[in-house]
Amino acid sequence: MIAELGLAVLWMAAALAVLQLVAGALALRPATAHLAGVVRPVAILQGVLVACAFAALVSLFLTTDLSVKLVAENSHSAKPFIFKLAGTWGNHEGSMLMWVTIMSLAGGFVALIEKRLREETLIATLAGQAFVSLGFYAFLLLASNPFTRLPEPAPEGAGLNPLLQDIGLAFHPPTLYVGYVGLSIAFSFAVGALVTRDVGPAFARAMRPWVLGAWIFLTLGITAGSYWAYYTLGWGGWWFWDPVENASLMPWLAATALLHSCSVLAARNALRTWTVMLGVVAFSMSMVGTFLVRSGILTSVHAFAVDPTRGTFILALLAIYIGGALLLFGLRANTVTEGARFAVLSRESALVFNNVMLCGILGIVLVGTLYPLLTEAMGVKVSVGPPYFNPVSAVFAIPMMLVMAVGPVLRWREDKGGRITWQVAVPALVSAAALLAVELLFAPINLLPALGLAIAPGLAVASVQPLVGRNLRRTPLPIYGMVLGHLGIAVALFGMASEGAFSTERLAAMNPGDSQQVGPFKVTLQDIGPVAGPNWTALEATVSASYAGGAGTVLHPQARTFANPPGNRTESALLTRWNGQLYAVLGEEGEDGRWQMRFWWKPFVPMIWYGGALVALGGLLALLGRVARDVRRLVAIDKIAFRRERQGR
């Protein structure tokens, strides 16, 4: 019953999306302008209905209704509650429904609260949003219905892939989806502004919170995904340049560029076409990401079902959205009037430079990700990995970080080089000193980690400089946001470089009682024994690790075996200190009874994820600052209107 209800509600929501698109498009003509009043309520109702459909699917998973195909294929009655819940979106159909749900809720939210834009532009934006979501409704209802019943209820569910039975899974996909969907809203704003030829600061201010929000969630999603890969895959790496990782990185790069150009447009009314273009590119990248991940063109834990029709469907959607938007862009770009001017040495120029560098990195990652797919179509199988991505993206990332250190202290419009001598000299000296120290103390060291170790401290110093000489209490939140965001990049860069330069690894076959030296740690294998969890059993090693001769800390790396569905997973154990992490993995028992153990000592590696979290926190502060100001402004407008009304009487 719940399944049928969910499906019916989903169809109704799709019908409302059609109405939203048609009424929105007609409302833009003078003859039928009275239809404009329909669009907002329809958008809100559509969001509510889809949320109901999603709630229906969640309840089917929580009660493990095995007569529903999706539940039977992906859940199991003996799973812990949190994984029953996460199982709702741990599969293709459920994740697409979640996508549409977040998208329609966001659209409804825009309809509910957006007051800054011209009404016409807002209607065009909502129509654009309806157009985008219609594609996903069609995909859901025609090619991936989550509510299909089985002819006979299954006796028991097939369970969830053990790799996915991790608490990170409960939050990772929703986080990224909010990011992707936020970019779809930015895209709709860009389309709306192009349709009504209304590209200006008001458009940028309306779009900015969505871009910021999307960017915060993408940052968190990427950071969490990286940590998940680090501790569950047991390879000790934190970034593999896997196509699935790249699929989340590319929208982030585009969103970062968009965020900055949005700021220029809002503050200075410059970079108009550029911002619109980036809005289109950012959403294109989330669609490319979805296509790569969900089409089955790549095989990974993310490609739930290898079904060619689905890949074709997403590809068609991609072509329609991107092609349509680019066509509109091509037709309208020259009608967007030129923005305000700026000098070669100005904050705008620095932001343009960094935008271009971000796009360069984006291009590098995109080419490297698609290349193996292209060559495979021609019958040659290749894989592209770190030897390509690391140096080539560094060619763009390093100049970008150098300019990033200077940009925030430059003035808008035009600046004099002499004014900022000290602001440039101090970070430059810090970096030079760091480079010297690295070369003297730790040589030989590879070029990229050495550069990272040198740039990071200078960038950290530079990123707090905008606060120097300011009254800290009266400094607006977005400034703090920028400072924290840039500082986060420096922190993460330091973690990455340190991991690359100083990691030590020890691989050994050990008997209980044996010891090994790993960096500053002495690790001793004490014992190996069986343990059991709610739906797995495991062999667990007891390892004591003592840092530089100090007292031992006990770690428990495990090799887990899952029953439903059958599968194995290594569970690494981590010991975190302020200056790094010890990483322990339990391998197999050899024929001679010794156990394979693998250890890494990774100095300062947690700074990678602390840095990511700082970046997200910076975004959050900026968002709060912007939203608070908008709210104050709305309240003030309301007050004035109220006063006028009273005086009128």
Add this chain to the structure above:
Amino acid sequence: MNTMIKPKHQRLVLIVVALVALIGAGLLAAYALKNQAAYFYLPSELAAKPPEQGRAVRLGGMVEKGSIRTRPDGVTIDFIVRDDKARVPVRFSGITPDLFVEGSGVVAEGRLEGPTFVADNLLAKHDEKYVPREMKNMSTAEAKAVIAETK
């Protein structure tokens, strides 16, 4: 001195800067891909036309039954990766993936050192839904050999 760029030129300059950067990125990417992409080899291809020594490549095939030998250090293994035409000796130091077993498919990432393929990383079948991409498109004969060996 006025360093402002003329309005008409500003847009042009921006477009040129963006184009130059993107074309530069494209050329750089193409150049780097030519040198850095790791090609995938089946054992017979590796035997017929070996890549230069030390170049990063991937080797995919079946782990020959009874071929896995552990060295005295307990963590280095030698085994044979084969298809229906050729056999390649492989050396690997590390913890093998959970589903790395004799008679099952594997993709080894590494390089040729002399006649031996030294693997840095092994990718095995994770579960029935996860097959290394290269293993999926083996020819029918290869697939048959795989099935015969696995059963």
